[in-house]
Amino acid sequence: MDFITILQLLDSSIRLATPLLLACLAGLFSERAGIFDIGLEGKMLAAAFFSAAIAFTSGSVWVGLLTGVAASVALSGLHGLASITFRGNQLISGVAINFLAAGMTVVIAQTWFSQGGRTPALTGDARFEEIVLPGAASRIRDIAQQSPLGQIYSELISGHSILVYISLLIVPLSWWVLYRTRFGLRLRAVGENPAAVDTAGISVVGLRYAAVIICGVLCGLAGAYLATGLSAGFVKDMSAGRGFIALAALIFAKWRPWHALGACFLFGFLDAAGNRFQNIELLTFLSLTFLLLAAVSAIMLVIRAIMLARGKDTARGLLTPGIALVVSVGLALGLDALDPEAGGIATYLNTFVLPVQFMQALPYILVVVILAGLVGKAIPPRAGGEPYVKER
Amino acid sequence: MDKMPKWADVILIPLISVVLALLASGAVVAFIGESPFEAMRIMIDGAFGSAYGWGYTLFYTTNFIFTGLAVAVAFHARLFNIGGEGQAALGGLGVAMMALYIPWPHWSLALIGCTIAAALFGAAWAAIPAYLQAKRGSHIVITTIMFNFIASALLVYLLVNVFRVEGSMAPETARFAEGTHLPSASTFAGFLGFRPSTPLNVSFFVALAACVAVWLLIWRTRLGYEIRAFGHSETAAVYAGISPVKITMIAMLISGALAGMMAINSVQGEAERLVIDYVQGAGFVGIAVALMGRSHPVGVLLAALLFGALYQGGAELEFEMPAISREMIVVIQALVILFTGALDNMVRMPMEKLFLSLRPRSE
Numbered sequence: 001m002d003f004i005t006i007l008q009l010l011d012s013s014i015r016l017a018t019p020l021l022l023a024c025l026a027g028l029f030s031e032r033a034g035i036f037d038i039g040l041e042g043k044m045l046a047a048a049f050f051s052a053a054i055a056f057t058s059g060s061v062w063v064g065l066l067t068g069v070a071a072s073v074a075l076s077g078l079h080g081l082a083s084i085t086f087r088g089n090q091l092i093s094g095v096a097i098n099f100l101a102a103g104m105t106v107v108i109a110q111t112w113f114s115q116g117g118r119t120p121a122l123t124g125d126a127r128f129e130e131i132v133l134p135g136a137a138s139r140i141r142d143i144a145q146q147s148p149l150g151q152i153y154s155e156l157i158s159g160h161s162i163l164v165y166i167s168l169l170i171v172p173l174s175w176w177v178l179y180r181t182r183f184g185l186r187l188r189a190v191g192e193n194p195a196a197v198d199t200a201g202i203s204v205v206g207l208r209y210a211a212v213i214i215c216g217v218l219c220g221l222a223g224a225y226l227a228t229g230l231s232a233g234f235v236k237d238m239s240a241g242r243g244f245i246a247l248a249a250l251i252f253a254k255w256r257p258w259h260a261l262g263a264c265f266l267f268g269f270l271d272a273a274g275n276r277f278q279n280i281e282l283l284t285f286l287s288l289t290f291l292l293l294a295a296v297s298a299i300m301l302v303i304r305a306i307m308l309a310r311g312k313d314t315a316r317g318l319l320t321p322g323i324a325l326v327v328s329v330g331l332a333l334g335l336d337a338l339d340p341e342a343g344g345i346a347t348y349l350n351t352f353v354l355p356v357q358f359m360q361a362l363p364y365i366l367v368v369v370i371l372a373g374l375v376g377k378a379i380p381p382r383a384g385g386e387p388y389v390k391e392r
Numbered sequence: 393m394d395k396m397p398k399w400a401d402v403i404l405i406p407l408i409s410v411v412l413a414l415l416a417s418g419a420v421v422a423f424i425g426e427s428p429f430e431a432m433r434i435m436i437d438g439a440f441g442s443a444y445g446w447g448y449t450l451f452y453t454t455n456f457i458f459t460g461l462a463v464a465v466a467f468h469a470r471l472f473n474i475g476g477e478g479q480a481a482l483g484g485l486g487v488a489m490m491a492l493y494i495p496w497p498h499w500s501l502a503l504i505g506c507t508i509a510a511a512l513f514g515a516a517w518a519a520i521p522a523y524l525q526a527k528r529g530s531h532i533v534i535t536t537i538m539f540n541f542i543a544s545a546l547l548v549y550l551l552v553n554v555f556r557v558e559g560s561m562a563p564e565t566a567r568f569a570e571g572t573h574l575p576s577a578s579t580f581a582g583f584l585g586f587r588p589s590t591p592l593n594v595s596f597f598v599a600l601a602a603c604v605a606v607w608l609l610i611w612r613t614r615l616g617y618e619i620r621a622f623g624h625s626e627t628a629a630v631y632a633g634i635s636p637v638k639i640t641m642i643a644m645l646i647s648g649a650l651a652g653m654m655a656i657n658s659v660q661g662e663a664e665r666l667v668i669d670y671v672q673g674a675g676f677v678g679i680a681v682a683l684m685g686r687s688h689p690v691g692v693l694l695a696a697l698l699f700g701a702l703y704q705g706g707a708e709l710e711f712e713m714p715a716i717s718r719e720m721i722v723v724i725q726a727l728v729i730l731f732t733g734a735l736d737n738m739v740r741m742p743m744e745k746l747f748l749s750l751r752p753r754s755e
Contacts (some may be wrong), residue, residue, distance in 0.1 A: 038533060064420070078730075079733070082730070082734035082735050083734070086735055086736075086737040086738045086741075088733070088734040088735055088736055088737055088738075089733060089734060089736075090734075091533055092472075092683065092733035092734045093730070093733070093734030093735075095474065095679060095729060095733075096726050096727075096730035096733060096734055097726075097730075098677065098726075098730040099723075099725055099726030099729060100723060100726035100727070100730065102719070102720075102722055102726075103446060103719045103720065103721070103722030103723035103726055104420070104726075105726075106719035106722075106724055107420070107424065107716070107717050107719050107720050108424075110715070110716075110719075111425070111715055111716075111717075111718035115564070117717060149708060151399055151702055155676040167394065184569055195589055214598045218640040241537070241541055244534055244537050244538065244636045247531075247534055248534055248538075251534075274713070319440075320679075330702070354554065355549050357545040357548050357549040357552075358549070359541045361541060361545035361546070364542050364545075364652055365538075365542060367521075367534065367535075368521075368524070368530075368535055368538050368539070368542075370530050371524065371528075371530035371534060371535055371538075372524050372530055390620050
């Protein structure tokens with residue numbers, strides 16, 4: 001695999017991670033305030049449809065974006081009504097919202113456009129165009145002739161739609177709001193111990209509604225990006241479980257914004273790899289897996305080292321990622337050194353082609369593996385899922 | 393003392409919720425620009441107006457009884473099994489293998505064999521999420537949804553690469569042998585006007601038997617008591633010596649088995665081969681059915697009949713009013729889940745106030 005292929009893979013990982021990231025941050029706000037939200041999927045889907053439909057009829061993607069966000073916020077309001085005001089079961093409410101969106105989008109699409117539950121293809125101003133940053137090349141032939149640094153700039157950093165850059169900015173913004181503002185402190189407190197917040201004279205209901213609305217806005221952006229940035233129009237069930245993957249990423253990230261970025265990028269990468277390598281040999285698959293493991297453990301190692309330097313961690317913390325890094329690099333190199341013609345296991349690994357269905361199911365399998373807790377114990381906000389009943 | 397008489401809790405509130413859901417659905421139909429009353433008439437006529445309609449209505453009802461009971465049993469243990477879709481798909485796989493590889497002499501034996509296979513495969517598919525929930529605390533809602541996606545990918549792979557008939561393009565198994573074909577309603581109830589083409593078959597009675605069995609299990613056995621106790625309060629159940637791991641596993645295995653058993657109706661009874669995505673959302677309908685039926689077998693039966701009628705009537709509706717897409721059923725299903733499940737208190741709170749104010753004062 002050459003350098004440009006890896007860059008292209010990472011490039012599409014960023015694109016595919018963006019809706020996951022926005023949905024994951026949406027879930028972060030909601031769950032940090034104690035409202036579980038299974039309905040991220042439905043809100044994304046509703047936003048995807050309305051943004052594409054209105055962008056098509058109005059010709060402006062920004063009008064479409066606003067409508068999509070409005071649709072998502074409306075569903076959020078419904079979730080808030082059910083789970084905050086009427087103290088209903090938050091899981092059931094989320095499931096209802098998912099079905100409502102899955103059904104409504106197709107029903108309305110059929111009525112408006114009569115194209116079998118999809119919107120017409122979006123062109124021109126009805127889509128988010130790719131932004132070519134100053135000095136970056138946009139054609140593949142030009143990129144291929146640049147220096148490696150230039151290739152990284154042109155292929156990886158430049159050439160995304162505005163929503164990708166916005167979503168990357170929302171990560172530090174979320175961190176700042178949650179950890180550096182009074183609102184964020186109260187929001188986190190309401191997810192851990194709403195009674196304490198109430199005692200302090202702050203409205204639990206108001207805070208939770210605020211969180212749910214923020215969740216709606218972010219899900220709306222995610223859905224709009226799906227239909228007007230990533231693809232050109234709405235098709236039935238186009239969210240394809242991304243809302244649930246975002247929830248898994250949220251648990252993986254243990255409800256923290258920066259970690260959410262990493263988790264979503266991982267899932268984006270899997271998605272991109274699944275798209276690119278439709279029929280992949282077991283040998284290549286294993287090498288890629290070990291390379292990915294190496295990358296993850298390298299990042300972990302750096303994070304641990306920074307924490308060590310700040311005195312927040314002991315040197316023993318370096319041990320696990322260090323060993324993981326050495327082992328995975330070793331295995332990757334070892335696999336690379338195998339001679340596919342030599343017969344035996346090497347030939348088998350090289351001739352056994354993984355079915356395309358396996359590659360498509362890979363993100364879902366990884367979600368299960370992550371939830372199985374192979375990554376340590378994830379403790380959700382303590383008051384999550386519990387309706388708050390004010391004492392009288 | 394209860395705030396409300398029992399009949400209000402069990403019948404009145406679900407009824408009001410369903411009426412609200414249907415009113416909201418009517419509003420959606422009106423929004424599309426069609427007459428909700430006309431749509432209602434077409435649906436009722438399509439579902440109950442003829443033996444043909446009844447055949448399909450009861451066929452769908454059979455599916456929804458199985459998936460509804462599946463969700464209901466899990467609900468009693470306060471587990472939310474959204475994986476009915478995948479478990480039913482695996483049940484179909486079990487039925488297909490049983491029917492294809494064993495030369496059955498008679499349909500009754502084949503029905504027993506296929507029921508066992510369907511239940512085992514469905515239960516196996518529920519076992520992993522159940523184990524992860526019980527042992528590792530993984531969120532069962534998310535894992536069961538993931539298992540739906542994985543099941544769908546697995547079945548596509550198997551139907552395309554393993555079971556596909558040589559020379560055929562369609563991703564489906566060969567037709568099952570004559571010995572496995574279940575008698576359709578035309579043979580045992582032909583006097584009611586059912587034709588040989590009706591999909592309704594003897595597995596309808598298996599579904600009814602499953603209702604009785606679930607009732608016995610939940611309210612008349614020690615295990616059922618443990619499941620309910622666990623569902624009411626996990627800490628109290630643990631204090632009483634009930635193992636959370638055991639109850640979670642058993643409740644989910646039964647749930648998966650029931651969902652898988654849907655395959656005897658759809659795969660063995662109707663299609664007589666395994667086709668791609670044969671479940672067609674029935675696993676999800678089970679959620680609405682269980683919520684509406686208050687997780688009681690009688691309620692599940694009635695709710696399944698309502699949804700069976702909606703499915704059959706919806707198919708007729710799509711035919712007569714092309715502006716209304718088939719997904720309208722999903723909308724109705726969502727609204728039923730919303731009103732009977734999530735917005736339950738919206739109806740309950742005012743009703744409780746009403747009954748309290750009606751109560752004769754006794755000093």
